[in-house]
Amino acid sequence: MPTQCRYCPLQRKDAFLPLSKDELSFMEKFKSGELTVEPGTPILLEGSNAPQLFTALSGMGIRDKTLENGKRQVINFVFPGDFIGLQAGVMGEMGHSVEARTHMRLCVFNRSEFYNFFKSHPERAFDITWLAAIEEHFMGEVLATIGQRTATQSVAWALVKIFERGRSLGMVTQNQMPLPYTQRDLADALGLSLVHTNKTLAALKERQLLSWSDRILQINDLEALAKEGLTSLEGRQKRPLM
Amino acid sequence: MPTQCRYCPLQRKDAFLPLSKDELSFMEKFKSGELTVEPGTPILLEGSNAPQLFTALSGMGIRDKTLENGKRQVINFVFPGDFIGLQAGVMGEMGHSVEARTHMRLCVFNRSEFYNFFKSHPERAFDITWLAAIEEHFMGEVLATIGQRTATQSVAWALVKIFERGRSLGMVTQNQMPLPYTQRDLADALGLSLVHTNKTLAALKERQLLSWSDRILQINDLEALAKEGLTSLEGRQKRPLM
DNA sequence: CGCACAGTTGATATTTCTCAATAAGGGTGG
């Protein structure tokens, strides 16, 4: 028996908007189970028409897509609370793949009930659209990063964003947070070569702004790093949780 | 008195899913008017909390955002049928600006009724989410382009996408379609410098694949151009129209 | 006429990529 939504640990994180009792019990009906996967497990495949949607409950993953020439683009990193599979749910086909990078626990929803969802709970339907808009907003920022920032600025920007995200989820302790990705993942996310990403990271480390090894990211001067990344530290606003 | 939705010329384009009579009359209530703007007019501003949402009825525009260092990223190009202002509608703040590039006619919706929308017409709410998912899907492709394709591949890819989009809207006659953007727009969309974009276009023209001058894009060999852009010509599927 | 903007072109500078080699760690089979 999966944990009931009212006991969902994400509920209590202040990164998320709280759900009403009514909404919670509705989500419990919508929830069809839980899925636990190990690192490296594919969760959704690009081009697939998946019958299930997920919310990441714990652990981290990655979204990516592959070009005809074999090159890979990382779309973004999956954190707890992320909704996975919207594209399949509404368009019938994923534009990217999702893969676990750590042990992950996922809340599973049945796609066949997705449309019902809109019918019976407009507030929740609105929240899904909200999530989609947040995603679109963020992807605009990523576009601007890959398109307009230099390698150093890009890396700084990305790590600031990741760190802020981690902080809002309570993953940061003493300026450190777990970051279970490889330099290749970051390189593919930023449209940079692995080698150049490595050298860029080394330079930032040299400047004492951060260190990232053994899957631990430590940021020593977030302000300075944000400045380097041509961004500022806005307080992250709460988002809906599915 | 604005044109009633049932007479909307976009309705009849086969790029869009048809609306039921019921939906049409509902949209007429939701519609608060029409807006006509001239080239260069800003429609929505990055960071603004706009009270209105739009659907482009005719004409073309551009979405862009500006970095702290003044660099500009074009997010995408606005075509007839595009829904504008979702981010403001649901998050309360636009992540990019929208500006007219030709004379444009816009269908105006009142944001204050946006939430109602979800309550009273779940099918239409679903369609909004669908549009958001399409946008997200496309932006993933753009990310992969800027991040992984070479300049030549990027330009070829972009023009193929634009041409396909134009074709689905009936804007193509004899391999030609209007393209009221500048080379700078395209450069800023692809994260390339203006000069390099110009030379890349010249090379593609030299190869007789296309020509683009006087705001007219002509593609001579779409197949070959698609191949150059590492993409294929999938039949574009119908999308919802707001 | 003169100015602003879009496009074009050549020369040069810089960033970033590719190639190649090395090192460290984890896992596995013998």
Next chain:
DNA sequence: CCACCCTTATTGAGAAATATCAACTGTGCG
């Protein structure tokens, strides 16, 4: 337990792609 292999990270050197700078053209417009 050791030898081997695979992945990840690291570093140096040279190559390629792309950016920057600068000059020039044509066009539309007040």
